[in-house]
Amino acid sequence: MAAVAGAAIVTAGAFTTVPGLLVTPLHQEYGWERGQIALAASVNMVLFGLTAPFAAALMDRIGARRVVMGALLLVASGALLTGVMTRPWQLVAYWGVLIGLGSGCLTMTFAAGLTARWFDRRRSLVTGALSSASHLGQLLFLPLLARSVDHHGWRPPVVTLALVALAVAALVFLLLRDHPAEAGVKPYGATEFVPKPPPAAGAAVRTLKVLLRAARTGPFWLLAGVFALCGASTNGIMWSNWAPAAHDHGMRATAAASLLSLIGIFSALGALPAGWLTDRFDPRRVLTVCFAVRALTLLALPLVFTSTITVPMLLFVTVYGLVDVATVPPVIELARRVYGEDGPVVFGWTNAAHQLGAGASAFLGATARDAFGSYDVVWAALAAGCLVAALLAPAVRMRGHTCRPGASGRGYPSQS
Known part of the structure; x- marks a missing residue:
């Protein structure tokens, strides 16, 4: 469960740094001002922060699995649509709104909820590892994406990230469970079986x-x-x-x-x-x-x-x-x-x-x-x-x- 959650957080982390790589190519290709391009990153960050508290509540209501899958599909859709945009407002709508909402569901609130449900021992260790996962997304993808932008333009790396998000969404669908009781096991380190609580209202x-x-x-x-x-x-x-x-x-x-x-x-x-x-x-x-x-x-x-x-x-x-x-x-x-x-x-x-x-x-x-x-x-x-x-x-x-x-x-x- 920790590994699947980490994969989702790593993927979301990779999307957060891409706008910096797009500023110069988009400025050169379309002649858009840097402020217009950065507006998409600004909207993305604001929605990223505002979504997290409500995403945590939604996970308690309908389950983390559904929310995480929906979030990954949102970021994949936003990235694919970005590849065919022609206007600055489309960059704001696709990268700012869609990816901002999706990545905002995959923050430390998601990690904290998962570790609370699945781990009785070593909870802080797992939480610490997941908190570093977003930075790991930068480390894994950013140099490769920058090299791709240098040699192939900005569209191929954006489409590649979308495909990665879709692959991780499939992984979440197959492996992620909302509670240990769904898999018939106890939380890690627990001495007793914990029944799944009812949906929180x-x-x-x-x-x-x-x-x-x-x-x-x-x-x-x-x-x-x-x-x-x-x-x-x-x-x-x-x-x-x-x-x-x-x-x-x-x-x-x-x-x-x-x-x-x-x-x-x-x-x-x-x-x-x-x-x-x-x-x-x-x-x-x-x-x-x-x-x-x-x-x-x-x-x-x-x-x-x-x-x-x-x-x-x-x-x-x-x-x-x-x-x-x-x-x-x-x-x-x-x-x-x-x-x-x-x-x-x-x-x-x-x-x-x-x-x-x-x-x-x-x-x-x-x-x-x-x-x-x-x-x-x-x-x-x-x-x-x-x-x-x-x-x-x-x-x-x-x-x-x-x-x-x-x-x-x-x-x-x-x-x-």
């Missing part, structure tokens, strides 16, 4: 109620603001604008994709010590350090960006990558400490803010490149945003975390 309503309660508190807006700045300074700018920024400096697409893959490797590595540090120190301090280091790397990027892969560039990739996903464990822990059992749902909405920030960064970054002729002002602005996030993190109050799910807003802290 009202999960989506509770998701909205938690949002409304949390939105009346200061810590929620601090966490959402910090995580929005996180999304803007990581996947928002990198997934859709890294390749065209490298192209501006004369770097080949294959080399740029290799560097982005290395960032993915160090991101996966950085999440482990970040979790260890969060268990032992104030998570607010961990967040502050991560954002401060990220700000310094973004300020240094224009100074080390060249047409070739140099030692300073590799140093940037290493340090930036290590603090890329390192912000996730402390934000999850802060949500738990402040909102108790509602913490996971609150984190889901905080992650939606992350994707809103990412979507804004993808669009505004490309628009700024069109307006100023380079990305230098973008790196400086994002570095300033990271410094703001570093200052906001210590302001989150970690009180009121004993509130019950469904309790009134009085159980939450009322201000930051």
